[in-house]
Amino acid sequence: MKISRDDFDKYMFPCYKPMSMVLTHGKGAHLYDDLNNSYLDFTAGIAVNSLGHANKSVVKIIRKQCNKLIHASNIFVNDKTLTLAKKLCEKTGYEKAFFANSGAEANECALKLARRVAFDNVGEEKCEIISFLKGFHGRTLFSVSVGGQDKYSNGFGPKPQGITHLPFNDLESFKKTISDKTCAVMLELIQGEGGIIDIDPTFLQGVIELAQKHQALIIVDEVQTGVGRTGTFYAYEQFGFRPDILTSAKGLGAGLPIGAVLTSTEIAKHFGPGVHGTTFGGNPLACAVAAYVVDKVGDNKFLDKVVVKGNLLREGLEGINERLHCFKSLRGRGLLQGLELTGVLENKAALVQECCAQEKLLVLLAGSNVVRLAPPLIIRKKELAYGLELLESALAKALEKAKE
């Protein structure tokens, strides 16, 4: 069947605005379109393809598992789901895992869980959730309402109640708001969709102490920052604490849809049989791949390389800025970097993205003023260096266009 980009407009919901090319395949850190153009991929499917495209081991595991068991539902348990749960718990020190199909679903589960814990232990008055402006937690009605961007949650009728959004990194407003009625605080350690905004460690410390004082659970959303993206298996390790509830997705499946919620036995016990569930979550195919990802990415040698490559990327970006003076700030950690634009490029992240694509480099946006880079974790150093060259020439072109 002959297809083209126009078929998107003709046959698909218009809720995305995909770029002009039609992708057909990928290999490592490269993507190819139907005209056989090759692109260097600094998007990794929005921080998903942690091991790159068409990774040989991932393909082998998928093939093998497809010949054994793709799905059986949660009325049975299977060897691959159990293996993944055990590996994740052993890796992190958490005691219990729940598997979903996406980040939003993992967050939905975490939020429901926090409310149920408070309901069981205290009563229905302890139901308030604190989250942060510019935070992003997915698109189910609950997760999008906890997210801190009205533009995503308005216009869908009544929202779930009891959610307060506060400015990120502002401890004073948090101090004034948290109370014994707060059941959970949900946050990202680097706000991803909101513009790659790093958490202030002093703010985080204050949040942890106050949450403990008021017996509110801390839910950390590591859907984007998790699974090696920032140089440790989970980013929380860099802040010296372990969240009460952790959510993970994206890179965990290396391209297969999976979400995970990790917590303690004490918290998980509030989800007894029938309280929460999913048909596809924890299916053996996604779990078989994710178990491999935990071993591969969780290996210290692999993580050390992510740190080295993250530093190279940051140094390269600083070099570009010395020459072009187009970034107001560089943010993020490891292989998740945000370039805040300034001068004539202010609020022109989409133009930069377009110019990058013309140079055959694919990059992400995080709002109108931040270009986000999230290459596959397996990217080679020389590919990173080449990507930086492409980025520099794209920025130079964008600067010219923006002046026109």
Ligand SMILES: Cc1ncc(COP(=O)(O)O)c(C=O)c1O
């Ligand atoms: C921090 C964070 N949480 C949740 C989500 C939602 O994940 P999904 O799109 O898999 O539902 C995202 C997606 O970008 C995210 O970045």
